Amino acid sequence: MIFALLLACTPKVDENWEVQDPEAYAYDSSKTPTVELPEEESTWEDLELPLTQVGGDNSDTGITYSFALAAYYILGVQHVGTGVPFGYELEPVSGQWLDDDSWGRQVMAVITLVRAARVTDRPEFELGARLAIRELITDIEVQEDGSYKLKSIGPTALMVMAMTEHAGLTGTDAWDDEIAGFGAYILAAQDTDGSWMEGSRLTWQQLHKALWELYDYTGDVRYLDGLEATGKWHSENRDLTGDAEPFEYPYLYGLWAAEPLVELYELRPNDWIPELVFSVGDEVIEKQWTPANVDKDSEQWLGGYWANPPNEDGPPNWNHTIKLEAAIDCWRMADAVGDTDRARLYRRSAIIGVQHMQAWQFRDGDTSGWDAERLAIGGMPLYEDDPSIRIDIPAHGGVAMMKVVKFLELESYPGEY
Secondary structure (H helix, E strand, C coil): CHHHHHHCCCCCCCCCCCCCCCCCCECCCCCCCEECCCCCHHHHHHCCCCCCEECCCCCCCCHHHHHHHHHHHHHHCECCCCCCCECCEEECCCCEEECCCCHHHHHHHHHHHHHHHHHHCCHHHHHHHHHHHHHHHHHEEECCCCCEEECEHHHHHHHHHHHHHHHHHHCCCCCHHHHHHHHHHHHHHECCCCCECCCCHHHHHHHHHHHHHHHHHHCCHHHHHHHHHHHHHHHHCCCCCHHHCCCCCHHHHHHHHHHHHHHHHHHCCCCHHHHHHHHHHHHHHHCECCCCCCCCCCHHHCCCECCCCCCCCCCCCCCHHHHHHHHHHHHHHHHHHCCHHHHHHHHHHHHHHHHHHHHHCCCCCCCCCCCCCCCCCCCCCCECCECCEECHHHHHHHHHHHHHHHHHCCCECCCCC
């Protein structure tokens, strides 16, 4: 069978290096920065944004700590009343903001805040996520069939992720009508063969995750059927070209689809699922700066995933943040099916990948003399030679780092991820 053959073929990566796990670390209530909220919770939603943070980077080297700093960066650029909840792109040297914006990237920041609330058990992150959701859904468009859309199908899919995660964290049913409306819109946009009647390659990939979250939250099997159908369509149509090509950048499929496909496999095991996930994961980890291919001129790139062509022989860039998430979710797939060779390769890739991510993040001392010196801490730049911080980069980077911690069981933290 295809899957049996695939298990016999491991990625074309050098076998002659190993990596040590990071030192054990425990994130707890003593770690700064933090936010001191008033004792009376009913006043929290009236607080001025951004929330005032107390303390700063305490130089901890833990991965969970790096994740928390990324989440505090997002809290530090939150505002209200503009239609979008977060400052989009900061040029920290001059302190200037880029006026351009992206709704999908705004919602990604909300997802990171919800994860931070889970991990740290700190209420400021839940508050920030709640306020952001309320602001974003003021732009919901009610369709003729009664379903809900937010701008386009991509932001709609991401809002499903944010709302269901927030509801799962808090137990609230405040978003149930919106979640149902978004779910109806998504189901109506899917063709009978699992393909999509609107959107782009990226949004088709995001819809995998949205369908899983809808199923996980509601138990409605239509969403699980939709996930299986779109995954199978992508598996069977990897050779399509042009605008319909689903895998121009395979790591993007890994970013959004590997995790829900792992969940799907647990419920409906089919050989095409790990075969598809591994085809993505193998490519991601084959294009990484490792101890086998760095030299004295590139050693600072160790652990970074290669930039996209034609810059693969240069420094890693912001794409590293999403390639790391693909790698750790592919590790989950290898672990689930008992592919020990792949699990070892994906694991070591994720370990050096997360260490590069930590080095990529702005920490105390990196920003000295900048106009946004304090604000930039916890952020992550777009490029090695461009310190601009776009809101989705620390958002994606934080989520990826914390997934490595959680699934590889590297550190302890007070919440439940």
